Amino acid sequence: MKDIRIAPSLLSADFSCLGEEIRKIELAGADMVHIDVMDGQFVPNISIGPVVIKDIRKVTKLPLDVHLMIQKPLRYVDNFIQAGSDMITMHVETISERLYKRYVSDLKLQNIKFGISLNPDTPLKKIIPFLSMVDFVLVMSVNPGFSGQKFVPQVLPKIRRLRDIFKGDIAVDGGINHNTAKSVVKAGANILAAGSYIFNSADYKEAIGRLRECSKKDV
Ligand code: DX5
Ligand code: ZN
Numbered sequence: 034m035k036d037i038r039i040a041p042s043l044l045s046a047d048f049s050c051l052g053e054e055i056r057k058i059e060l061a062g063a064d065m066v067h068i069d070v071m072d073g074q075f076v077p078n079i080s081i082g083p084v085v086i087k088d089i090r091k092v093t094k095l096p097l098d099v100h101l102m103i104q105k106p107l108r109y110v111d112n113f114i115q116a117g118s119d120m121i122t123m124h125v126e127t128i129s130e131r132l133y134k135r136y137v138s139d140l141k142l143q144n145i146k147f148g149i150s151l152n153p154d155t156p157l158k159k160i161i162p163f164l165s166m167v168d169f170v171l172v173m174s175v176n177p178g179f180s181g182q183k184f185v186p187q188v189l190p191k192i193r194r195l196r197d198i199f200k201g202d203i204a205v206d207g208g209i210n211h212n213t214a215k216s217v218v219k220a221g222a223n224i225l226a227a228g229s230y231i232f233n234s235a236d237y238k239e240a241i242g243r244l245r246e247c248s249k250k251d252v
Contacts (some may be wrong), residue, residue: 035223037248039065039241040098040204041170042228043089044180051085052092055057057171058231062245064112065120066094067206067226069180070113071123073161074109075127076178083109083116086133090117096228101204102177107136114145126155137166148204153185157194164199169224174217175207178242180228184208189220196221211247218248 046054055066068086073079082130089097096119103109106123113121123133137147149163150171160170172192175182184207195203204224205217214225225244233242 035202037218037245038202038224039231039244040065040067040224040226041231041237042067042069042206042226044069045228045232049233051089054096054173054232055089055093057237058241059095061231061241062240063095065224066093066185067098067100067228068118069177070099070101070103071178073103075124076102078178083112084240086113086118094128096120098122098204100226101208103128107132110136114140114143118145120146120148121170122150124150124152124177125159126152127164129134130204133163147237148202150206153188157191161198162200167201168202169202170195170199171206171226172222173205173206173207174209176211177207177215181233183207184213186216189216192217192220192222204226209244211243215247 041058061205071078071079071080099113099118102123104127108128146168148169149158149160149167149170152173172188174184174188202224203222206226207220209225209227210230231237231240
């Protein structure tokens with residue numbers, strides 16, 4: 034089984050002291066920083082863009098895992114790479130296989146890891162043509178737009194089917210806590226993006242530790 038990696042989602046962090054929050058999750062043992070980019074079009078919320086990511090880059094060496102929830106991601110993706118992203122996820126609902134292929138094949142050289150994401154209602158078959166091009170898949174386990182939503186259990190069979198056909202990393206995003214983490218890891222996921230579970234806890238290290246621990250146990 035692959036090692037479990039924890040990706041705290043900054044959307045639940047206190048943005049008035051973002052640098053401090055990032056230092057805290059780094060010390061608490063986070064494996065990467067999950068950054069949610071929202072445009073108010075693809076999702077009904079607006080968050081942050083490359084300007085903020087450029088400053089985040091200055092305060093941490095952790096990989097920046099940038100989740101683009103935006104229409105027309107190719108219009109902006111270069112800006113996110115220049116800002117210091119290490120991992121870029123686009124949504125299958127926002128890009129064609131042809132355009133994705135053209136873009137990603139050029140950028141493999143730059144050491145960026147590319148992912149494709151799909152919403153809970155999007156069938157797995159939509160991402161099949163992308164699987165040979167991506168390093169990882171980000172399975173949404175809530176409808177994207179907000180943190181603190183309830184995990185959608187219907188995505189579990191999707192993760193299982195994906196694990197059967199895909200050797201790369203499988204990340205799951207939305208409603209992750211010590212209960213849902215167990216089931217998604219058992220289904221085959223190995224990266225857990227978690228916002229409110231970590232940032233709403235009193236002790237980030239304990240919360241990250243709990244996610245790692247429960248993922249190891251048999252259910
Ligand atoms: C939702 C975002 C998630 C979100 C997760 O659109 O992509 O990363 O912040 O938050 P929780 O873990 O609270 O569901
Ligand atoms: Zn996300």
